[in-house]
Amino acid sequence: MNIATIIQARMSSSRLPNKVLKSINGKPVIEYLIDQIYNKNRGMPIIIATSKDDSDREIRNYCMQHKIDFHAGDLFNVASRFYEIIQQYDIDFFVRVSADSPLLDGDLIKNALTHINEKVDMITNVMPRTFPKGQSVEVVKCDMFNSNYKKFESKEDYEHVTRYFYHNKKSFNIINIKNNEDFSSINLAIDTKHDFERISRIIANFEKNHFDYTHKDLIKFYLNN
DSSP states (O other): OOEEEEEEOOSOOSSSTTGGGOEETTEEHHHHHHHHHHHHSTTOOEEEEEESSGGGHHHHHHHHHTTOEEEEEOSSOHHHHHHHHHHHSOOSEEEEEETTOTTOOHHHHHHHHTTOOSSOOEEESBTTBOSOBTOOOEEEEHHHHHHHHTTOOSHHHHHHSSHHHHHTGGGSOEEEOOOSSOOTTOBOSOOSHHHHHHHHHHHHTOSSOGGGOOHHHHHHHHHTO
16 A cells, blocks of 8 residues: 655645745755655655745755655645545545644654544544644545545635535545544644744754654643743
8 A cells, every 4th residue: 555645735825835845953944844754754755835926946055956746736735635646646545634743753653553444534633623633643545535526515615625624524435533622622733923933932942852752742842931
């Protein structure tokens, strides 16, 4: 079974432009996420889903410079980028994550993958959310995505990629992974300058490699910052 992680990334965030390449301790935000995934899921391909818009030129250049696979598609139709990647790569499932989640616990991906079986269409930990923002993981069956992509109905479906499946969940076999405690109010993603500063403070307190900290460790750091 072939599985790849697809990281959606853009520079044109309205609240914090260029956030995915902003540097924390000399390392771009997106590089933290790539490290998180790679060090807990070695051998899994990582593909950056960005756009061909001029605003995302720096992301494309970053990928080429670091020899990271990427696909440049439509700026606003994010779902189309995933659809096009599926056509290009021989994969059965993709893991969808966002570049604004630099401290995503790679073990959450590893755990989600253990739920894959012949009948499952999607595995998620956000239906409902019990993990912090920035710790979101979705594993999507490519055949299912392919056959339903053209049924997407709204701008939001195309922008948010998996929204259609949640809104039609009775038609799909979706497994939701729940945390033992509800930490959905905690934000470990980067959406604003305040978020960026908080994540920077958390990373400044690290005494080992960032990918060696679990989401439970990060929650403790968050509560102390």
